Amino acid sequence: MTPRKAVTLPGPRRSVASQMIARLFSACAVALFVLGACAEREPRPAESADAPTDSVETEKVTVTLLAHDSFLPTEGIFDEFTAETGITVRIVRGGDAGALVTKAVVSAGNPEGDVLWGVDNTLLSRAMQADVFTPYVTVHRDDIDASAVALSPDGFVTPVDSGDVCINYDKKWFADRRMTPPLTLQALASSNYRNLLVVSSPLTSSPGLAFMLATIAEFGDGWSQWWSTMRDNGILVVDSWSDAYYGHFTAASDGERPIVVSYATSPPAEVIFADPRPSEAPTAVAALTCFRQFEFVGILRGTKKEAAARKLVDFLVSRRFQEDLPLTQFVWPINRRADLPQEFLDYSLRPENPLSLDPAVIAARREEWLDQFTEVVLR
Amino acid sequence: MATLKHVTPRVHPSAIPPLAWLSTFVALPVIVLFGAHVELADVTRVLSRQSTLRTSWFAVWMAAASVLITFAVAMPATWLVGRFEFRGRAIVRAVSSVGFLLPSVVVSAAFLALLPEPVETSIFAVLIAHAYFNIAVVMRVVAPRLETFDTQLVWAARTLGASTSRTITSIWWPAVRGAVVSAATVVFIYCFTSYAVVRTLGGPTLNTLESDIAVRAYAIGDVGGAAVLSALQAAMICAVIVLARSFAHDEDLGLRRTRSSLGRLTGSRRVVGMGVKIGTLLVVMCPIFALVVASMRVGNQWSLGGWRAVISDDVIGSTSPLRALWSSFRTAVVAGVLGIVLAISMSLSISRLGVRGRWLDAIAVSPLLISPVTLGLGLIVTFDESWYDWRGEWWFVAVVHSIVAFPLAVRSLVPSWRNVTPRLRDAAAVLGASPTRRLFDVDLRIVRPAVVAAVGLIVAVSLGEFGAASMLSRSGAETLPVAIARLLDRTGDIVRSQAFVLATVLVFACLAALLVIDVGGRQPRHSGKESHAPRR
Numbered sequence: 001m002t003p004r005k006a007v008t009l010p011g012p013r014r015s016v017a018s019q020m021i022a023r024l025f026s027a028c029a030v031a032l033f034v035l036g037a038c039a040e041r042e043p044r045p046a047e048s049a050d051a052p053t054d055s056v057e058t059e060k061v062t063v064t065l066l067a068h069d070s071f072l073p074t075e076g077i078f079d080e081f082t083a084e085t086g087i088t089v090r091i092v093r094g095g096d097a098g099a100l101v102t103k104a105v106v107s108a109g110n111p112e113g114d115v116l117w118g119v120d121n122t123l124l125s126r127a128m129q130a131d132v133f134t135p136y137v138t139v140h141r142d143d144i145d146a147s148a149v150a151l152s153p154d155g156f157v158t159p160v161d162s163g164d165v166c167i168n169y170d171k172k173w174f175a176d177r178r179m180t181p182p183l184t185l186q187a188l189a190s191s192n193y194r195n196l197l198v199v200s201s202p203l204t205s206s207p208g209l210a211f212m213l214a215t216i217a218e219f220g221d222g223w224s225q226w227w228s229t230m231r232d233n234g235i236l237v238v239d240s241w242s243d244a245y246y247g248h249f250t251a252a253s254d255g256e257r258p259i260v261v262s263y264a265t266s267p268p269a270e271v272i273f274a275d276p277r278p279s280e281a282p283t284a285v286a287a288l289t290c291f292r293q294f295e296f297v298g299i300l301r302g303t304k305k306e307a308a309a310r311k312l313v314d315f316l317v318s319r320r321f322q323e324d325l326p327l328t329q330f331v332w333p334i335n336r337r338a339d340l341p342q343e344f345l346d347y348s349l350r351p352e353n354p355l356s357l358d359p360a361v362i363a364a365r366r367e368e369w370l371d372q373f374t375e376v377v378l379r
Numbered sequence: 380m381a382t383l384k385h386v387t388p389r390v391h392p393s394a395i396p397p398l399a400w401l402s403t404f405v406a407l408p409v410i411v412l413f414g415a416h417v418e419l420a421d422v423t424r425v426l427s428r429q430s431t432l433r434t435s436w437f438a439v440w441m442a443a444a445s446v447l448i449t450f451a452v453a454m455p456a457t458w459l460v461g462r463f464e465f466r467g468r469a470i471v472r473a474v475s476s477v478g479f480l481l482p483s484v485v486v487s488a489a490f491l492a493l494l495p496e497p498v499e500t501s502i503f504a505v506l507i508a509h510a511y512f513n514i515a516v517v518m519r520v521v522a523p524r525l526e527t528f529d530t531q532l533v534w535a536a537r538t539l540g541a542s543t544s545r546t547i548t549s550i551w552w553p554a555v556r557g558a559v560v561s562a563a564t565v566v567f568i569y570c571f572t573s574y575a576v577v578r579t580l581g582g583p584t585l586n587t588l589e590s591d592i593a594v595r596a597y598a599i600g601d602v603g604g605a606a607v608l609s610a611l612q613a614a615m616i617c618a619v620i621v622l623a624r625s626f627a628h629d630e631d632l633g634l635r636r637t638r639s640s641l642g643r644l645t646g647s648r649r650v651v652g653m654g655v656k657i658g659t660l661l662v663v664m665c666p667i668f669a670l671v672v673a674s675m676r677v678g679n680q681w682s683l684g685g686w687r688a689v690i691s692d693d694v695i696g697s698t699s700p701l702r703a704l705w706s707s708f709r710t711a712v713v714a715g716v717l718g719i720v721l722a723i724s725m726s727l728s729i730s731r732l733g734v735r736g737r738w739l740d741a742i743a744v745s746p747l748l749i750s751p752v753t754l755g756l757g758l759i760v761t762f763d764e765s766w767y768d769w770r771g772e773w774w775f776v777a778v779v780h781s782i783v784a785f786p787l788a789v790r791s792l793v794p795s796w797r798n799v800t801p802r803l804r805d806a807a808a809v810l811g812a813s814p815t816r817r818l819f820d821v822d823l824r825i826v827r828p829a830v831v832a833a834v835g836l837i838v839a840v841s842l843g844e845f846g847a848a849s850m851l852s853r854s855g856a857e858t859l860p861v862a863i864a865r866l867l868d869r870t871g872d873i874v875r876s877q878a879f880v881l882a883t884v885l886v887f888a889c890l891a892a893l894l895v896i897d898v899g900g901r902q903p904r905h906s907g908k909e910s911h912a913p914r915r
Contacts, residue, residue, distance in 0.1 A: 069865045092771045098597035112770045126600045201583035203594045239578045242868050273873045275684045378584045
């Protein structure tokens with residue numbers, strides 16, 4: 001530090017500074033006010049333009065539905081619900097499912113919203129331990145897949161959809177080389193498939209975590225041995241599902257890996273979101289490698305709008321809403337009465353006996369497993 | 380040292396609003412989070428982990444290497460822009476800021492497409508991307524200092540027989556040292572806390588403390604552990620800042636009240652200048668070009684399907700792109716207004732107080748210390764009830780952006796206040812100017828280029844910011860980077876193409892905004908104000 005007589009600026013007179021600040025702040029306040037006014041005029045996304053005019057009889061309540069970033073139902077789907085019940089649904093998205101649950105945990109009892117969409121069976125126990133939800137049994141319970149209801153027998157959460165994370169492969173790549181695609185996890189370890197598989201890391205990606213759990217469900221304590229073999233067999237671990245699928249998978253990028261971890265509903269998405277649509281999906285799923293994920297919805301403990309929140313949960317598992325799920329979220333509805341779109345059925349595969357693990361076991365051992373994974377695969 | 384010992388820290392009234400702002404939105408949330416979720420056991424548990432040490436070491440050397448590469452890439456263009464007037468100067472300035480604006484998700488995707496197979500997902504990819512991102516920081520912090528450098532000093536030294544190396548060590552270096560060290564510190568900190576780039580381009584094997592914090596908080600659900608790691612990270616950044624400060628004491632040598640006139644490129648310099656200009660534009664435009672190409676491809680074919688969908692506002696299963704554009708815009712405007720008012724107040728009081736305001740300078744950089752994950756969680760547990768339940772309000776994101784951009788804005792403003800001689804203000808007072816008039820017609824006019832640059836920086840940070848925007852919940856107000864990241868994370872060629880369309884829109888919107896801002900900031904130069912600048 002050089003001792004230096006600082007340039008002797010004369011101290012400002014107090015009046016100068018305070019006037020200046022006052023002026024700047026009033027300008028700032030005006031700007032904010034104007035912006036606020038602009039914002040007010042913007043229509044709320046979930047509000048319907050043709051809301052019931054006889055608002056006298058319907059009570060006006062707004063329920064906040066917290067959801068992860070992938071929750072993207074058809075615009076206007078809640079209009080009907082609003083018309084029937086007078087309840088307006090405000091969707092608030094906040095990151096991926098892991099971030100959503102962590103935020104719900106730190107604000108347990110004093111929630112950010114009233115209903116939470118998107119806690120899955122890999123995260124459920126973490127939320128339950130933190131006492132995030134308040135129980136409610138939906139009126140549609142009898143229509144819901146019983147195996148899903150069994151995951152939360154006390155009714156703290158209600159299952160809403162399910163999906164499978166599986167090995168996907170590029171059909172053309174294997175056909176061109178007259179090779180058999182890998183149909184089991186065990187087969188993947190064969191040297192025939194050296195340098196062909198790309199997966200996303202369980203530390204940063206939800207399908208990556210599901211796939212790690214699939215190997216644990218399949219091999220038990222021998223799971224890390226399988227990963228160690230795979231490492232020698234040239235497995236590529238990348239950061240996110242999109243890196244894997246769109247950075248390295250031959251069917252979806254210029255990449256060089258024809259086997260990828262993705263969803264069982266990726267093949268229909270490949271068809272439905274292609275322009276022009278191919279007659280047949282370019283990719284296929286290895287049914288024996290699938291791990292089933294369930295998503296749940298729950299009423300957040302501490303909500304001041306519990307009655308309205310219950311009605312929303314009922315709507316979310318009702319046929320009307322459930323039928324919107326396949327083509328917007330590419331998941332299977334949980335309501336057995338829901339009709340599925342033909343194009344979804346045509347290209348989708350629903351594994352008969354998917355791999356699964358008890359949520360309580362996942363919660364208890366998740367950190368240990370992830371550390372082990374880091375040690376074996378990422379070191 | 381004697382003079383320093385007797386210096387008592389003082390507060391200037393204009394520092395009160397920014398201090399209150401930082402205490403409310405940075406200090407308080409962090410304290411609340413630690414109070415609620417951290418136990419002593421977390422500290423020992425995290426610090427004794429082998430991986431903590433390994434991660435810290437990697438983050439340090441990776442950030443240091445990034446700084447060196449960033450300067451190597453950015454200095455030629457910074458010199459050109461800071462010292463010379465030439466055709467396309469505003470464009471070079473604006474274009475080189477683009478890297479800073481782009482959401483890291485998008486840049487990473489572009490680099491993955493550009494880099495050859497053996498280099499992608501390696502430490503090299505990370506370093507190159509960091510350099511790309513931070514060109515703007517070096518240019519925006521160092522170029523204004525070069526602009527106000529008085530070349531007459533160099534001529535004087537030359538006349539007195541100084542060699543080239545002597546002029547560099549005795550005149551140039553002392554004059555720019557502060558700015559260079561400032562920029563280097565900021566770049567170091569950004570790279571040290573890098574998250575998305577390290578994740579995507581480094582692959583899962585490379586980890587910074589920041590990415591470890593996110594893993595602990597979200598994947599494992601260990602909030603206490605994440606908070607402890609972020610405290611460790613803050614301590615390390617503090618150490619870097621203290622170290623940097625011992626190099627970067629301010630020198631007034633060679634700085635003048637207003638911009639000295641810029642040189643013209645003549646003769647062989649013209650060729651070199653041309654080379655630097657074209658080289659920089661190429662480096663910066665390459666990933667953008669890759670984006671534009673990607674936006675016009677669906678699968679393996681050329682198609683404008685993505686553009687059609689975005690223009691007709693019909694993006695599959697997403698909030699509308701136009702709404703995302705609008706929320707990005709309003710967030711950036713509010714963040715810009717808030718940020719510049721706070722940064723002007725803070726930088727004014729730092730420069731008015733001289734050495735007695737050093738502590739304010741230290742406080743001004745405090746937002747850089749805080750991990751976005753920790754800050755986000757802190758805000759959620761703090762502003763959570765009755766009238767101050769602001770979680771989920773769209774403007775809350777703007778508040779956070781004003782804080783994220785604050786250190787950079789203050790840094791770029793502080794040197795400029797020193798360009799205002801008190802005598803000029805006194806003269807105005809004698810001539811009957813009111814205090815407000817003096818502020819607007821004297822001070823703010825002289826610092827106007829720096830203020831404009833700072834607004835540009837805040838707007839840039841806000842437009843490209845992803846972490847806080849994706850972390851804080853929001854209702855129907857996703858900003859463009861969030862919308863892009865979400866589209867990139869879905870299956871389907873059309874969806875992917877739409878993500879690149881939005882990224883292209885974002886880049887060109889930002890480019891246009893920056894050009895306007897830069898051109899706007901240049902105007903006073905032609906009003907002949909140089910002649911008013913008194914020479915000491």
